[in-house]
Amino acid sequence: MVFTLFRRAATRFHTPGSRFYGTPPGAQHSIYISKSTNPYFNLTFEDWLFRHKNPEEPLLLIYRDDPCVIIGRNQNPWKEVNFEALRARPHIPFVRRRSGGGTVYHDMGNTNFSIHLPRHSFDRHITAQIVLRAVRSFGIDARVNDRNDICVGEEKISSAYKIVNKRAYHHGTMLISSRLDTLGDLLRTNKDTMITKGVASVRSPVCNLQQFSPTIVHELFVDAVVSEFQKEYSINAPVVHIEETDQMKNIEYIRRGLDELPSWNWAYGQTPEFTYTIENPFSWGDVTAEIRSKHGLVIACNFQLINTLNNTIPESLSVLGRSLEGKRYGSFEESFVREADIGPMQEVAIWIQRMTQTRP
Template sequence: MAHTVLHSSRHVPAGWLNWIRHSCSWSGHPRLKFRTLASVVQPRVTPVSRPREGCSTPVNGSLQLRHASSQTSASDFGGVSILNDWAKHSIFVSTSTDPFFNLSLEDMLFRRHDKTKPLLLIYRDTPCVVIGRNQTPYKEINLAELNRLKIPFIRRKSGGGTVFHDLGNTNYSIHLARTTFDRHVTAQVIVRALQRLGLDAGVNDRNDICIGTNKVSGSAYKIVNNRAYHHGTMLISTRLDTLGNVLRVNKDNLITKGVASVRSPVCNLQQHNPGIGHEEFTNAVIDEFRDEYSVRTEVCFVSDSKEILDEPDIRNGMVELQSWEVLYGQTPEFTHKLERQFPWGHVVGPV
């Protein structure tokens, strides 16, 4: 008998993501990944106590627990049986903090989910640096500092610049049909989420989300055939000192055909409101996504359990992201200009 059940809710109550992350050990079943929650309409960000398995009464008046009984056929999700229940969902929150898993999950949802439906994915990563598809790591990253801190870098499949992820940063990804995709509209979804949290946020001329003159979210985009997405970071309480150190690199003598990052002053949301955390931001984005795209499906919480890790799309994606061919082999052509001053003259040589 399969032991995979779905864990979903209309909202992500404050503090719940931490409990969900440890739900496997609580359940006592090593193969249990998800549970299902049905929402009762209540104020949006309401802390709830941890539910009892099998409870069918509201918990603190905001949520009630039930088990999923999906009738979705395998063909609805490309024949991937473990993902049967995902086909009916449009909002996904990853409880994994593995950046290779989360980027593979994002790519799989982009390629395999219903191309006509809006989709939202939210996740956090342990410390890593993520470069754009057309960037040169030697120009964008302080590789010596990364090695010292034992932080990996990853080449994503979208364009744009280099970003730093840690648990103080929350990532969002909005997928839409190409015919309805508008990056200005998706940016406003995030801006309204911040305004819902009492922040005076706006969008600059580069479509970066800012508070005042400081950027709090950088964005990148991908369009393939009839599907497109806008994904971005949100600096909530990230280590800005580490961000500066790993992205600070002096490579003026490196001439590359790759896309260079645009450096901007940044700040954390908690510098403006210390009460904002991952859960509060997640709830606000979910609310605005629902309002903008008229989405009423429950939230699907995704863990990096063995069954999911064994899915070919996830497994192969994680291997690919860590391969030399992707990390370095896809680096655009570049020339390193070496300069040295000697007593007898100045020497410049391209390598």
């Protein structure tokens, strides 16, 4: 998950020697601060750096996003995200990133960092220490736990890492002044009967850095992390500020990423197989539904019925279940309800639609 920290007052975000780029950065650059707040661009740019920069050179990327929910590469959004709360906030997207790890909430009150290193020298403890020293520079008594999470008391920052070929990276989210109420609403789910082959998030208490140091802001935290990164790896190259320009977005890899991340095939279609079991009492009997889904599509829906005197309902339920096969989970059309037989089957169809609904 996430949490927060900070100290000084005046900011020097435009550090001496920093440069602004709306074109692909050169090979000599190693510290990047994105000026974009578009989560699709920032995640795609992070992955572009990971795959295209020199794998033997340490690299730092820092960015902020407009409000969004970010899930890990191998996670189940229906298990991790409260879609009822998300539907009430249509301006907030959920995004599946390309790396593993748990689900987090991003907004302009938290700062995201990504440290890329050669695979042979990658050590999550060292990268966590860089951020820890930045936090401690504000007089905050933080520590790194045995999972290499940065904690203040029992609250922590969670992180994820990805290893591909010769390069690895450690990324995380630092809560500074984030909307913790929104975070809690969007990430609070009750899907105990959803059994998934995906990776589940580890829920932990979180807090904002401004709780410990009210003057901490994004720019000061950025300066502190940049300074510690430069000292750790003896880097003197200028900081590069990245703009989300048409030229950047027209880089083929970035353009493909910007198209792919919001797509249904990526956001939902990458979901590992899962089974969701739900039950509901109706006036004519008690129904249990077992819905199996893989890659976002329903592969089976089986019903069990007890306490009924209507002998025709079991066969009707079987027909209803078969009609769901191959459909996108969570996006059952209104026609699914309309085409169900009037009476008990329409009641069941409405119930299934309500219990699985994703977006309007």
